[in-house]
Amino acid sequence: MDLLLQTLANGIVLGAGYAVISVGLTLVFGILHIANFAHGAFFALGAYVMFLMISLHVPYLVALPVAVAVVAIVGFATETTIVRRSLYGEGHHGSIIVTFALGQAMVAALLLIFGPDPHPVGSPFGQSTLSIFGLMIAGQRAFIFVISVLVLSGFGVWLRYSTKGQQILAVAQNPRGALYSGINVPMIRSVSFVLGVAAAGLAGGLLAPIVTAYPTMGHSTLITGFTVVILGGMGSISGAMLGSLLMGLANALFETYVSVSWTPALGWVLVIAVLLLWPQGLRGRAELYRH
Amino acid sequence: MHKTPADASTQATAATEFAVRASDIHKRYGGVTALDGVSLTVNAGEIFGIIGPNGAGKSTLFDVLCGITKATSGKVEVLGQDVTRMSPHLVARSGVARTFQRTAVFGEATVFDNLLYGRHSSFRHSVIGRIFRSPAYRNDHGAFEAKAREVLAVTGLGEDRGRLASVLAYGVQRRLAVAVALMSEPKILFLDEPAAGMNGRETDDFIALIRLIAPGRTIVIVEHDMAVIKSLCGRALVVVDGRPVVVDAPDQVFKHAEVISAYLGADDD
Amino acid sequence: MPDLPTEAAMTAPPAAAIPTLAGAQGSRVRPLAALGVAIVAAVLFGTLVTNSFIVTIAGYTCAFSLFALSINIMLGGLGEVPLGQCVFFGIGGYGVGIGMIKFGLPFELAAALSMAVSVAAAALIGALTLRLTGAYFSIVSWGLSGVALVAALNLTDVTGGPLGMYGFPPITVASIPLANPRGYFFVTVTVLILAVLLLHAVRDSRFGAAMESVRQNRHLAQSVGVDIFRQRLKAFLLSATLAALGGALCVPYAQIVTPEIFSVGNTVDALLMVLLGGSQLLVGPIIGAVIFTVIPHYLELDPNVRILLFSTAIVLIMIFAPGGLHQISSALIRRFKRKSGAQDPR
Numbered sequence: 063m064d065l066l067l068q069t070l071a072n073g074i075v076l077g078a079g080y081a082v083i084s085v086g087l088t089l090v091f092g093i094l095h096i097a098n099f100a101h102g103a104f105f106a107l108g109a110y111v112m113f114l115m116i117s118l119h120v121p122y123l124v125a126l127p128v129a130v131a132v133v134a135i136v137g138f139a140t141e142t143t144i145v146r147r148s149l150y151g152e153g154h155h156g157s158i159i160v161t162f163a164l165g166q167a168m169v170a171a172l173l174l175i176f177g178p179d180p181h182p183v184g185s186p187f188g189q190s191t192l193s194i195f196g197l198m199i200a201g202q203r204a205f206i207f208v209i210s211v212l213v214l215s216g217f218g219v220w221l222r223y224s225t226k227g228q229q230i231l232a233v234a235q236n237p238r239g240a241l242y243s244g245i246n247v248p249m250i251r252s253v254s255f256v257l258g259v260a261a262a263g264l265a266g267g268l269l270a271p272i273v274t275a276y277p278t279m280g281h282s283t284l285i286t287g288f289t290v291v292i293l294g295g296m297g298s299i300s301g302a303m304l305g306s307l308l309m310g311l312a313n314a315l316f317e318t319y320v321s322v323s324w325t326p327a328l329g330w331v332l333v334i335a336v337l338l339l340w341p342q343g344l345r346g347r348a349e350l351y352r353h
Numbered sequence: 354m355h356k357t358p359a360d361a362s363t364q365a366t367a368a369t370e371f372a373v374r375a376s377d378i379h380k381r382y383g384g385v386t387a388l389d390g391v392s393l394t395v396n397a398g399e400i401f402g403i404i405g406p407n408g409a410g411k412s413t414l415f416d417v418l419c420g421i422t423k424a425t426s427g428k429v430e431v432l433g434q435d436v437t438r439m440s441p442h443l444v445a446r447s448g449v450a451r452t453f454q455r456t457a458v459f460g461e462a463t464v465f466d467n468l469l470y471g472r473h474s475s476f477r478h479s480v481i482g483r484i485f486r487s488p489a490y491r492n493d494h495g496a497f498e499a500k501a502r503e504v505l506a507v508t509g510l511g512e513d514r515g516r517l518a519s520v521l522a523y524g525v526q527r528r529l530a531v532a533v534a535l536m537s538e539p540k541i542l543f544l545d546e547p548a549a550g551m552n553g554r555e556t557d558d559f560i561a562l563i564r565l566i567a568p569g570r571t572i573v574i575v576e577h578d579m580a581v582i583k584s585l586c587g588r589a590l591v592v593v594d595g596r597p598v599v600v601d602a603p604d605q606v607f608k609h610a611e612v613i614s615a616y617l618g619a620d621d622d
Numbered sequence: 623m624p625d626l627p628t629e630a631a632m633t634a635p636p637a638a639a640i641p642t643l644a645g646a647q648g649s650r651v652r653p654l655a656a657l658g659v660a661i662v663a664a665v666l667f668g669t670l671v672t673n674s675f676i677v678t679i680a681g682y683t684c685a686f687s688l689f690a691l692s693i694n695i696m697l698g699g700l701g702e703v704p705l706g707q708c709v710f711f712g713i714g715g716y717g718v719g720i721g722m723i724k725f726g727l728p729f730e731l732a733a734a735l736s737m738a739v740s741v742a743a744a745a746l747i748g749a750l751t752l753r754l755t756g757a758y759f760s761i762v763s764w765g766l767s768g769v770a771l772v773a774a775l776n777l778t779d780v781t782g783g784p785l786g787m788y789g790f791p792p793i794t795v796a797s798i799p800l801a802n803p804r805g806y807f808f809v810t811v812t813v814l815i816l817a818v819l820l821l822h823a824v825r826d827s828r829f830g831a832a833m834e835s836v837r838q839n840r841h842l843a844q845s846v847g848v849d850i851f852r853q854r855l856k857a858f859l860l861s862a863t864l865a866a867l868g869g870a871l872c873v874p875y876a877q878i879v880t881p882e883i884f885s886v887g888n889t890v891d892a893l894l895m896v897l898l899g900g901s902q903l904l905v906g907p908i909i910g911a912v913i914f915t916v917i918p919h920y921l922e923l924d925p926n927v928r929i930l931l932f933s934t935a936i937v938l939i940m941i942f943a944p945g946g947l948h949q950i951s952s953a954l955i956r957r958f959k960r961k962s963g964a965q966d967p968r
Contacts, residue, residue: 097757099705099764144937158703158760159893160940166890167933173926285768288761327772330765334751419845445847453845459838470835474847476828537846 068197069318070311075203077310078210079269081303083283084290085214086261088302089230089254091291096255097158100140100165101287102280104259106172108133108266109275113176113183122185126267133263134256140164141255165280172277185271206268213264218299230254285329286313293336370433372397372541372571373418378427380413380595387413388424389595400563400572402582402589402603406615410595412454412545415575419451419543420444432540446474450539454546457530460519464510467518467529468501471536500536507565508532524555528562541571548578560584579607591615653822657815664811668804677803682875683915684810688817688868689888690895690907695821695861697893698901700854701837703760705889706767709747710862712774712883713740714869719787719879720780729793729800733870737863744862745855752854755840767884774881786880793874800874810871814908817864821904824860833857887929894932897939900948909947 083105090098111132115125144160190201221227232240233250241247265283266275273279290309294301309332316328373395380388387410395401405411416422418429420441429437436444459467476497478490505511508528513521518529527547534542544563548556556578563572563585576582582589583603591598591606593615599606606612671677689711696704717736721727727735751762774781781787798805824830832853835843844850873879892907895914899906918928943950 091757095757097760099760144941156940156944158705158757159897160937162703162705162760163890163893163933163936163940166886167930167937170926170930170933174924174930281768285765292758324772324776327769330768333765334762421841421844440849441844442847442849445845449845451845453839453842456839456842459835459842461838462834470831470843470848471846473828473831473835478828533842533846 064196065318069314071194071197071199072203073311073314074307075199075207075310076314077307078207079203079265079272080286080290080309081214081306082206082210082261082265082268083287084294084302084306085217085299086258086265087287087291088294088299089261090258091288096251097161098255098258099158099162099284100168101259101262102282102284103165103168103172104133104137104262104280105266105269105283106169106275106277106280107136108263109183109270109279110172110176110181110266111263112267112270113181113275116184122271126264129267130260130264133266134260137256137259137263138252140259141252165284169277169280176275176277178277180274180276182274183270188271200272202271206272209264209268213261214299214303221299226250226253282329285333289329289333289336292333370397371395371430372399372432373401373573374428374430375414375418376428376430378414378417378424378429380410380417380422381425387595388417391427391592391595391597393590393597393600395571395573397571398569399587400567400574400585402586403573403575403592404577404579404582404589404606405592405598409592409615411575411592413595414592415543415545415573418573419449442474445537448538448540449543450534450537450541451543452527452530452534452545452547454549458518458521458526458533461517463515463517464505464513464521464529464532465501465515467533468504468536469497471533472497472500475537500538504532504535507535508562524551524558527551527555527559531562531566535566539570541573542566544572544574544576546575546577548576548581551578556581579603657819660815660818664808664815668807668811674803677807678875679916679919681803681806681810682872683911684807684814685868685871685875686892686915687814687895687908687911688871689865690868690892690911691817691821692861692864692868693889693892694896694901694907695857695864697896698903698906699833699837700857702755702854703893704763704861705760705886706763706765706770707861707865707892708884708886708888709763709767709770710740710744710865711869711872711888712767712770713743714866714871715873715879715883716774716781716787717866718870718873719782719790722790722793723787729870729874730795733867736870737866740862740866741859744859748855748858752851752858764886767886767889771881771884774884781881782879784881786878788878790873790877806874813867813871817867818905818908825904829853829856887925890929890932890936894936894939896946897936897944898946900946902945903948906946906948 083101087098087101090096090101108129111129112122112125115128116122120128144164185202185205187201187205192199192201192204221230229240229245229250230253232243232245233247233254240250262280262283266280286309290302290305292305293308294303294305309329312332313328371394373393375391375393378388378391379386391410391414393401403411403414413422417424418431420429420431420436420439420443424437427437428435431444432448434447436447439447459470462470476493478487478493505514508531510525510528510532513525513529518526521529531542531544531547547563548559551559560581563574567585572585574581574586586603588600589603589606590600591609591612593611598611598615599609601609667680668677671680689707692710693704693707696702696707714733714736717739718729718732721732721735722729725732747766751759754762775784777783793800795805795809798809800806800809825834832843832848835846835848836850836853840850869883891914895910896907898910898913899908903909914932923931939946945952
């Protein structure tokens, strides 16, 4: 029983981590229908920036926002030079190929610069463990949970109540209509892309102390992110959070009770299963086949 | 035989066969209700219009009638067959053709190839037959050539045969879209905002084209352009907020109070 | 009223009355002449070139081109990005590995069996995933290659695990030893030419036309009666067969099959070849394959450098010349030859 509770607790915390990743993806993929296959690479980038700064003795809590900013800048540069030039939307395979290649290039660059071995990333919460109701929760994981909840709720509020946020939602619903209402659609797309990518970078910085930084760390993140976004229903942030929770639980349970070495495949099996059985997700619309 | 709007009302009472019938169609997307109990009957041989303000659900209704979108509940019958759950391409093969508002043609193909694509689902020959020019192949292509000539003549595209669809002028592309639809010899033609973006002259030409091909066919048109509806349609259905409001001859429809208020402020012409 | 053209004004249909359905624009080389040239060039190359390293590389290029061609069936043919196409490539490789090493089968039989398995897998996968389009299809495609990779790593009894399968007996095709560079080259180039002929026939057929119409305008194709799902499935099966054949024919060169065959690097390579040559040209992937197999082998690139360079090249191509070399050359040709009709500006 204890093992089950512990596993569930792990799952919930894992889910929090996934939530940060997937909200970024939801914004870009679910809302704007841009397939960003480089999302995992930006995640890794965030982790490595953290690694660099911590080796320069920058405190963890200071390094985190800086890492997010750096990733955002790289994302912005990417978006203006590359993504924007390959056709947006309408299921065009341009952005798929480009972001896929971009992601591969970034990971290869990280491999060449840092080598394939994992680099540990230190964090003030790294050594501590919290005990809640007799369950052990690693300090870093608790931190991730707290940050996730804060960032996600803040983001949700911003999206709904701020002008920019509402514009993003408008573009998501009806790009043409938004354009005719005077919304600067390309700018909104940029903003969304940058936000999505920055979220990936944040997730990288948060998770690095746990999983250590290694170049292909983004791969499973990407899979999980897409699974969650689809599971939650495209374009639904609350759906993405619910989906993250479920994914976290599923992963934790699978790892504990089934097998560790097959766990990487679990994510992919779930993506496939979700896409086939449940295309509208938990909260979304069955519009998949249009894209 | 040339159909004027006046003929349509006698047509409606005389016809015993309907071409298209929708019964209590509901369509929901997640939390949004696009269609809320729409029923309509289109009689064989009439030109039927569907109008309504933006976002009223007429495009959704249209998609449901053509079989591209599946209704959440309700029934759609076309030419006597229940097509509610039928796959879109099978609906097409049972005698229905449609044009699209955006991306109306096969952009990277020539006019001639566009017509070929419109026809090839009725080809019977196989790959082997193609390589060795079997009788089946020759039949198919003979029939295709004859039909293509006829369609090109009717739509006035004969000289543009070898031109790339994407370089055609907008109005010409729309005519090509109709030509492609005609290649499968449909009994029912669905036209999705065919006059959108056309200037006055192009619209007049288009109206003339539709009048020319209307005999022997049933045509359903979704449109914003009221001139088109008034000139072509015998009856029109107004859809507002997913609900049907009134079905009548266009002149009567425009006098309807709810229709007027729904359109207040909207600039239609 | 639209002006109705008189009969005389209408241009007479072309004498041969075979509509050319190829999606490629620009000059259309007469197929028989091209075939003749290709055969002659291949024979000359195979008999005259003395550097056996080059001949072997050429053979490998032909084999890998099959994989690139298979990717282009999906990309240029259907407009989908099959990020996980290496699944079928890997099935081809492992089919040969398992067939020859574990069961002692001759190469031809092992290759044929791996193609059959590939088709079966594609039928299953296709039935499940081909209703998806765009990014969804690409994600699932990529995912499946990930699953295959993990499976190959873990199912050590069957696949030899991380170390892979090696120790092949001498591989022959119709008694031609593939260890001999010329033998390898002649076999692979023959298969490649046959494959191109097949694809050419398909492209001009009803099936090819259906595929092209689906690619250009899915919804319109559907509304003229094309069964989209069926056409996509047929294309997918065809591409899987070709990919497996390519994978099988790459084994004699590498002499080892490891789980890396399922890695995304192969897809990156093949994608680049397709994009460089131009996805709308039937032999585009082959042109790209020649360029990008030959260069790295002279440069002896570290695999990660290779991925970095190739991925960057893909990005650059997509930004500046999405149609690849074919687009560039067609544009140049059009500038010299003014053709009516296709030239009118909008």
